[in-house]
Amino acid sequence: MYSNMKITINGNIREFGYESMTADQLIVELKLTSKRFAIERNGEIMPKSLFKQFKINDGDCLEIVGAVGGG
Amino acid sequence: MVDKFEMNKDELIIAGRLFRSRLLIGTGKYRDFKETRAAIDQSASEIVTVAIRRTNIGQNENEQSLIDFLPPNEFTYLPNTAGCYSADDAIRTLHLARELLDGHNLVKLEVLGDPKTLYPNVVETLKAAAVLIKDGFDVMVYTSDDPIIAKQLEDIGCCAIMPLASLIGSGMGILNPWNLEIIIDTLSVPVIVDAGVGTASDAAIAMELGCDGVLMNTAIATARDPIMMAGAMKKAIEAGRESFLAGRMSKKFYSASPSSPVSGLIK
Numbered sequence: 001m002y003s004n005m006k007i008t009i010n011g012n013i014r015e016f017g018y019e020s021m022t023a024d025q026l027i028v029e030l031k032l033t034s035k036r037f038a039i040e041r042n043g044e045i046m047p048k049s050l051f052k053q054f055k056i057n058d059g060d061c062l063e064i065v066g067a068v069g070g071g
Numbered sequence: 072m073v074d075k076f077e078m079n080k081d082e083l084i085i086a087g088r089l090f091r092s093r094l095l096i097g098t099g100k101y102r103d104f105k106e107t108r109a110a111i112d113q114s115a116s117e118i119v120t121v122a123i124r125r126t127n128i129g130q131n132e133n134e135q136s137l138i139d140f141l142p143p144n145e146f147t148y149l150p151n152t153a154g155c156y157s158a159d160d161a162i163r164t165l166h167l168a169r170e171l172l173d174g175h176n177l178v179k180l181e182v183l184g185d186p187k188t189l190y191p192n193v194v195e196t197l198k199a200a201a202v203l204i205k206d207g208f209d210v211m212v213y214t215s216d217d218p219i220i221a222k223q224l225e226d227i228g229c230c231a232i233m234p235l236a237s238l239i240g241s242g243m244g245i246l247n248p249w250n251l252e253i254i255i256d257t258l259s260v261p262v263i264v265d266a267g268v269g270t271a272s273d274a275a276i277a278m279e280l281g282c283d284g285v286l287m288n289t290a291i292a293t294a295r296d297p298i299m300m301a302g303a304m305k306k307a308i309e310a311g312r313e314s315f316l317a318g319r320m321s322k323k324f325y326s327a328s329p330s331s332p333v334s335g336l337i338k
Contacts, residue, residue, distance in 0.1 A: 010125040030128055036138050037126050038171035040163075045170050063125065065167050069107060069137055070122025070153050071097025071239070071288030 005058040020058070023051040030064075037066045081312070083284055085261055086177060086209035086230035088147065092117045093278070094308045095149065095263065097288025101297060104140040110291055111141065114301035120149045120179055120286065123168050148172055149211065151179040156192070158182060158199035165203060178203070179233070179265075179286075181213035189239040193220045197227070204228040213265050216250040218257055225258050232258055233265035233286060236277060240289045242269030245276055255281045271300075271307035278311025279319070 004015050009030070016029060023046055027033055039046045040063040046054055056062070083090040096116040101107040111119060119141055141148075150168035152161035165178045182199055184192030191214050203210050204227060211231040212224050221232045234254055237243035244267060245251065255262050261283035268274050268287045277285050285308060294300035 009128055012128075014128075032126070032128075035126065035136070036171065038167045040167060043163075045166055047170065048173075063167070064128065065123050065171065066126040067121040067137055067148070067150065067168075067171060068124045069098040069101060069104075070151055071099045071120055071286075 005056075007056060007059070008061040010062070010064055020055050023054040023056060026056055027051065032064070035066065037064050039064050081316070083261060085211065088177065090117050090147070091115075092305075092308075093284035093312055094274075094304055095120065095265075095284055095286035096291065096301075097286065098137060098141065099288050100292035104135060104137060106297060107137070107292075108140045110297045110301040111146075113298050114291070114305050116146075116305075118147045118149050118286075120151050120288070122153050123150055123164050123171065143172060143175070147177065148175060149177060149179045150175075152181050152199075154183070155181070156183050156186075156195075158195040158202065161195070161199040162202050162206075165208060166206070169208070176207055177209045177211065177230075179211050179213060180229075191215055191235070193217065196220075197223060200224055200229055201227050211263070216247050216254065218250060218253040221254045221262075222257055225260050229260065231261040231263055231283075233263045235266040236264045236273065237267030239266040241267055242290060243267055244269050244273040245280075248276070248280055251277070251280050251282065271303040274304050274307040275311035275314070278308055279315050281315050284308075 003019055004017055005019060006013055006015050042061050083093050092115050094114055094116045095118040096111055096114055097120045098107050152164045155161040155164055161180055161182050168178060169176055180199055180203060182192050182195040184190050193215055196212060196214055200210050200212055209230045211233055212229045213233045214220055214224060216234040221234060224232050234251060236245040263284040263286055264277040264282050265286040268285055268290050274285050291297050291300045291304060
């Protein structure tokens with residue numbers, strides 16, 4: 001039986017059916033695999049090179065950003 | 072005298088990077104990405120500014136993004152801190168930008184002071200610039216046309232100073248050419264007029280003053296024909312630059328020196 005985890009992504013709470021997951025797993029869950037983005041977890045940048053081992057836990061707060069048009 | 076050969080070498084150098092174009096373009100407010108790309112191509116700009124914003128989660132997986140239309144290997148990205156009202160927010164945004172762009176460290180810092188006017192908060196700007204430079208960023212900085220602040224930003228290590236011509240998005244043109252001249256005369260790093268240019272003549276005037284470049288967005292994006300305006304701006308920047316290098320004639324209230332010979336008139 002899974003115990004669900006709740007994480008805040010870009011201000012919205014999302015629930016996942018795991019206890020914890022790696023950043024890589026999360027990216028697949030969010031269908032971001034082919035996108036270009038950067039992630040901040042609880043105020044700290046998560047380097048791309050560490051996505052495989054980086055654990056995301058219940059209660060974490062993520063900001064996922066990309067580049068958009070601007071002056 | 073500047074000959075053709077030297078003209079071809081008239082490059083803009085920012086933090087050791089060489090650019091042929093002196094027109095820097097913002098990528099906001101276009102109808103779509105196709106129009107953004109077409110306008111940038113027409114402008115021949117090499118530096119494009121982008122904003123950093125939350126990614127849409129759960130959007131169509133195949134939906135195209137700005138980066139698909141402007142590959143980072145074809146352009147020099149200049150991520151900005153538009154919408155930041157404190158040094159901390161700006162610093163955080165640019166660290167995310169550097170991670171997003173695989174370590175690219177050339178950035179545009181702007182810290183705003185007021186949502187109505189978008190006037191820069193120079194106190195927070197100075198604070199943020201100092202931290203970002205320590206963190207290894209090459210900081211091009213948006214600021215007011217205050218020559219003292221501009222010099223302080225240069226002194227702490229900013230690689231380009233970008234004073235406003237008038238308020239962001241206003242299209243009011245160059246309101247204080249005298250301050251800009253003082254800034255240009257005082258600084259050794261490139262001075263790039265950022266914000267307020269409304270039409271091609273504004274861009275030409277900025278370049279004739281001796282600015283090293285002009286950064287604009289709204290003047291092109293909200294023109295009736297943005298692509299044609301992008302071409303007009305390219306020509307204005309080039310004309311203004313060549314006019315500055317060529318050195319204008321001196322102004323006289325009236326002239327007793329006609330261009331045609333005074334002798335040989337028929338009687």
